[in-house]
Amino acid sequence: MQEIFNKYINYLQVERNASPYTVRNYTTDLLGFFDFLRGQKLSSLKEVDRHTLRDYLSYLMEQGFVKASIARKLSAIRSFYRYLLREEIIATSPLATTSSPKLDKRLPSFLTIDEMKRLLETPDSATPQGQRDRAFLELLYASGLRVSELASLNLGQVDLDTREIRVWGKGAKERMVLMGEPAAGALTAYLKQGRPELLGSKKNTALFLNHDGGRLTERSVQSILQEYASIAGIGKKVHPHMLRHTFATHLLDGGADLRVVQELLGHASLSSTQIYTHVSKSQAKKVYLSAHPMAKEVGNELKNE
Numbered sequence: 001m002q003e004i005f006n007k008y009i010n011y012l013q014v015e016r017n018a019s020p021y022t023v024r025n026y027t028t029d030l031l032g033f034f035d036f037l038r039g040q041k042l043s044s045l046k047e048v049d050r051h052t053l054r055d056y057l058s059y060l061m062e063q064g065f066v067k068a069s070i071a072r073k074l075s076a077i078r079s080f081y082r083y084l085l086r087e088e089i090i091a092t093s094p095l096a097t098t099s100s101p102k103l104d105k106r107l108p109s110f111l112t113i114d115e116m117k118r119l120l121e122t123p124d125s126a127t128p129q130g131q132r133d134r135a136f137l138e139l140l141y142a143s144g145l146r147v148s149e150l151a152s153l154n155l156g157q158v159d160l161d162t163r164e165i166r167v168w169g170k171g172a173k174e175r176m177v178l179m180g181e182p183a184a185g186a187l188t189a190y191l192k193q194g195r196p197e198l199l200g201s202k203k204n205t206a207l208f209l210n211h212d213g214g215r216l217t218e219r220s221v222q223s224i225l226q227e228y229a230s231i232a233g234i235g236k237k238v239h240p241h242m243l244r245h246t247f248a249t250h251l252l253d254g255g256a257d258l259r260v261v262q263e264l265l266g267h268a269s270l271s272s273t274q275i276y277t278h279v280s281k282s283q284a285k286k287v288y289l290s291a292h293p294m295a296k297e298v299g300n301e302l303k304n305e
Helices: 002-014 020-039 050-062 067-086 113-120 128-143 147-151 181-199 218-231 240-253 258-265 270-277 281-291 293-304
Strands: 164-168 174-178
Touching: 002 020, 002 067, 020 050, 020 067, 050 067, 113 128, 113 240, 128 147, 128 174, 128 181, 128 218, 128 240, 147 218, 147 240, 174 258, 218 240, 240 258, 258 270
Parallel strands: none
Antiparallel strands: 164 174
């Protein structure tokens, strides 16, 4: 089982070109599944059937895992079994009749324009770390990058003249992302001052560096962002993906076409982007007051008074 698992992880990294984040999650989820199988006295993957999987799902629920976590674990197992079928290690998959738990639909959380402004103004631009942090915060908000895409950026992918960045996203798909003047300005300042100081005498092509001149990791971005959110007095659990949500929400609130947002986010399916078609309460009220006939009459009466 261990040998097959090692080959599968190599397949994810080499053939699928999966991100380190995906590989890490799949590794964790599959090792947990294997531990369960050992606890059930199963020594071969061929012994796993749909009853085994249902027992595993029941076990996860008893352990208090939420539906989203269970669905993710099942997705990792499903991908693993597709690989086993492809390699003809098994003849049939026990997942053929096993469905993922139905997830509760939740709107993505995002920051308001005021909260985003406060967050961007928090880093100390007089220090190399502050210049770096202001640059990556501006870039996350301006471009909608995933944190894995941000952390893997190299100098050669950035064109400050055209304000474009070449990105390789999920499934090694290439796309161009854009940035506005504030992000380009913050990035220029960081590249001229902050980055050379962080780099020192070392050589590194990574765009964002840590204090030792190495590549800034996804975990560090997460930690830095949470610290700034706390300093800015934002009463939400802020994470890098929330800035991606904020990017998409603010674009759509501003009238951007859904398919354009889909392309900028790098979504393969429009349905993945449609979750952002919710609008903020203030935008919804604005649209209502300007569009509904009765709302217009009430608005005029208030003005006349």
